[in-house]
Structure formats: C-alpha cells, structure tokens
Amino acid sequence: MNRAFLIIAGLILWALPAGCGPDPAEEKPAAPPAESAPTAPAAAHGSRAHPVTAQTRQTYQFYCAQCHGTEGHGNGINAPYLTVPPRDHTKADYLETRSDEYLFTAIQKGGLAVGRAPCMPSWEYTLDKDTIHSLVSYIRELCRCEAL
Numbered sequence: 549m550n551r552a553f554l555i556i557a558g559l560i561l562w563a564l565p566a567g568c569g570p571d572p573a574e575e576k577p578a579a580p581p582a583e584s585a586p587t588a589p590a591a592a593h594g595s596r597a598h599p600v601t602a603q604t605r606q607t608y609q610f611y612c613a614q615c616h617g618t619e620g621h622g623n624g625i626n627a628p629y630l631t632v633p634p635r636d637h638t639k640a641d642y643l644e645t646r647s648d649e650y651l652f653t654a655i656q657k658g659g660l661a662v663g664r665a666p667c668m669p670s671w672e673y674t675l676d677k678d679t680i681h682s683l684v685s686y687i688r689e690l691c692r693c694e695a696l
C-alpha cells in the first residue's frame with residue numbers, strides 16, 4: 549500500500565461527518581446505475597466469475613473494516629461515530645434480499661445511490677470493477693447467503 553492510498557482513505561474518513569447526518573430527509577431517490585454490471589449467475593460459492601482472493605480480503609481489511617469490522621459484523625472502530633450503523637455483512641436475513649447488482653452499486657456509487665445512508669462511501673474512484681465484484685463475492689461468503 550502506498551502513502552497516497554492512506555492519504556486518500558484518510559481524506560474520505562475526514563470528509564464523512566459532513567455527509568453523514570441523521571436526517572434521512574436528505575436522501576435522494578435511488579439513481580439508476582450509470583452502467584449495469586454484468587449479471588453474474590447465482591452461482592454457488594467458489595464458482596463465481598469474480599472469486600474471492602487474498603487480495604480481496606486485504607482490500608476489505610484496508611478499506612472496509614474500519615466501519616464494517618474485521619470480520620464484517622458492522623462493528624469497526626469507526627462504527628460508534630456514524631449516525632447510521634454500518635451494515636453487518638454476516639447477516640443473511642438482510643443480504644439475501646439484495647441482489648449482487650445492488651451490492652455492487654452500493655459499493656461502487658455509495659449508500660446514496662441505493663437510497664441508503666451517505667456514510668457508506670462511494671468507491672468507484674478507488675477500486676476497479678473487478679475488485680468490487682470480488683468484494684460482492686466476499687460479502688456473499690461472509691453472509692453465507694445468495695440473493696433469494
């Protein structure tokens with residue numbers, strides 16, 4: 549990881565409180581995704597088009613764990629400071645109601661793009677599409693679930 553990444557991650561976190569108020573009135577209607585992600589067939593774990601690699605796990609620990617927790621339970625060190633709790637990525641009852649495309653858009657474009665809280669940042673300028681797809685696979689691994 550180079551220093552620029554750390555600075556960018558720091559800036560994102562620093563800028564967050566401004567866009568992370570408790571008032572959901574700020575919520576914009578969900579914007580349609582600018583481009584539709586390729587539809588991965590609802591495959592069993594391990595046979596996904598974008599499998600989870602060591603790099604996927606590292607990316608999650610580096611960019612996501614401070615809010616979502618090192619094991620995805622939504623209890624990262626930053627979580628107490630957010631007005632909306634980070635999603636627990638191990639909770640199948642919620643995540644199986646979400647498609648892979650939805651999770652992809654939430655990560656790529658941020659919470660607002662899917663009608664959720666802006667405390668979930670947009671990662672489209674930080675992570676490439678393949679990495680985001682593999683993070684979706686990783687979340688499916690954490691929740692041990694697929695979209696219903």
Ligand code: HEC
Nearest residue numbers: 611612615632633634635651654655659664665667668683
């Ligand atoms: C600054 C804290 C923060 C960071 C960093 C963060 N998230 Fe989130 N994330 C949130 C919050 C808060 C929510 C819940 C939004 C809501 O419920 O309205 C969320 C929700 C989500 C959701 C589910 C959207 C939904 O319907 O609730 C996914 C998927 C997700 N995050 C993935 C990631 C991934 C992958 C990363 C790392 C690349 C990441 N997040 C980094 C705060 C964060």
